Amino acid sequence: MDDKKKLRSQGWFGKTGKDGFIYRAWMKNQGHPDDEFDGKPVIGICNTWSELTPCNGHLRELAEHVKRGVWEAGGFPLEFPVMSLGETIMKPTAMLFRNLASMDAEESIRGNPLDGVVLLGGCDKTTPSILMGACSVDIPSIFVSGGSMLTGKYRGKDIATSDIWRFSEANRNGKMDNDEFRLTEAMMCRSDGHCAVMGTASTMACMVESLGVTLPHNAAIPASDSRRKVLAHLSGRRIVDMVKEDLTLSKIMTREAFENAIMVNAAVGGSTNFVVHLLALAGRVGVDLTLEDFDKFSANIPLLANLQPSGKFMMEDFYYAGGLPVVIKELREHLNNGAITANGKTIGENTEGIECYDRETIGTTAQPVKDDSGIAVLRGNLCPNGAILKPSAATAELMQHKGKAVVFENIEDYKSRVDDPDLDIDETSVMVLKNVGPKGYPGMPEVGNMGLPKKLLAKGVTDMVRISDGRMSGTAFGTVVLHVAPEAAAGGAFGLIESGDEIELDVANRKLTLHVSDEELAKRKAVWKPQDLGVNRGFVKMFIDHVEQADKGVDLDFLKGCSGSEVTRDSH
Ligand code: FES
16 A cells, blocks of 8 residues: 555554564554554644643543544554643743743654644643644644633623733732632632633634634634534544645645734734744744734734633633634635645635624624734834734723833842832833843743732722733733843843833834933943843753744744654664
8 A cells, every 4th residue: 555655654663673573562562453553644642731731631531532533534543742831830931841842742743653643732832832843843733722611600700811810909909808819719710621711822722723723613612512522533533634635734834824823813812922922833834924924914904802801701602602713704805715724625615604603702894893903013222123012902092102111120120119109100100021031031921911019009090001021921911012022131222221211102103112312222231231040051041042032933043944754763
């Protein structure tokens, strides 16, 4: 059989002599019959399951449903674990390890006898990390997201992860006591799955569906809904055919697919983290994507999904309204409808017959939820290589604002002074947080949406302009400028801001300006010193030495591109 000769796995299991014996014999200790090794497509199930990644805690069970589909289609499924990144648990920030996890996925896929891969992810970083790794190998791959949690319930009201910020501010200003605050924990996280709003995990689930690397409906089916298992099962069936068709990631993740993903992200009000992850993916698969593309391709796209944190509803409601295919269908005038997807059909063909069941949850381009959407890319002397802001999460009156900087040199400085009653700050100030970028923290944590000072919360202030070289949680909101590049630790002008400097934000004109003369900045630069983080070994040292800035996707410079799937030397 010709197919048998083409299968990568036959480079292991199809061998004769001592090598073939070794490749097969040890596998047989798991009870696999001999004919499993005789030319069936071997499908890896790359699993980010971990009890330390609570959003992915159900992925072991989901993998069993993938296996059913693989077996039905005549494949041979083999599940393997990769490094898993629990957003809420890992210190100092899960983002520090996204590239490390991608290396794990890449080498695990390449080094093993796999013809195709089903990628199982859910929590924020688990999706981009394993997809980045898979892109660098480029064998047929399909993504299955874990799905979101059911909507939280608190005293008869719907709640979700976005409410953390509201609850914690209510707790800080004395409107919710500590016992009540703690009571809400279990009410918010009451089922399997990732955060129940359009936070980063749901954004990533939409990203993979709009890129075309999943079956339709992947993004919105809740984790606890039996149709999530059906999707896993069908994805298991489909990957076997993808191997036969040699439908690799690079054939799906084209420039057109990336443009589609940017437009869909704008329409769903996706997280700002989308920017760094999509840029990193483009770098792996060899698509030329720039920060400006995010502004350009989201420019005419209104917000269609009325989902928290930009809107009102939860991911569960999004699914019942028809899910992402409704949004994709609504955007057909804008999208590259001919982009091929994992099921072999185009993204346009996949929306034939799709209906919307709730126009309050998913608007139309004629009657959108909001006109503002997408990502605004800012430039100026403060961020020559760019910074971003999410207009749909910001306060309209603050989008044009001039104010005096109140500078925090790092996160510890912010925490120690923000609630100081003597801090010289009012609602017109611009809060600046330095040294939370890729190199400076290191790892670019989600602290850019700094909580407001207690004394201003007590006055009823709900939003202020905040600027940092870090990221913000996809569940957060506010007039928050993020991803300033170059970051403070890389010697950019951002590191030279002092309290009292005037900063001007002008979103309409995409400008962020530090009103300090070039002469004064040159004087400050002459005495500026890079901080010493005291890191001299291990992955963190390698990360600091090789990480690229936010405008390039925060990947390691030597991981760009694809090494392919070939392994020329045997292990014996
Ligand atoms: Fe895992 Fe939000 S913390 S998805």
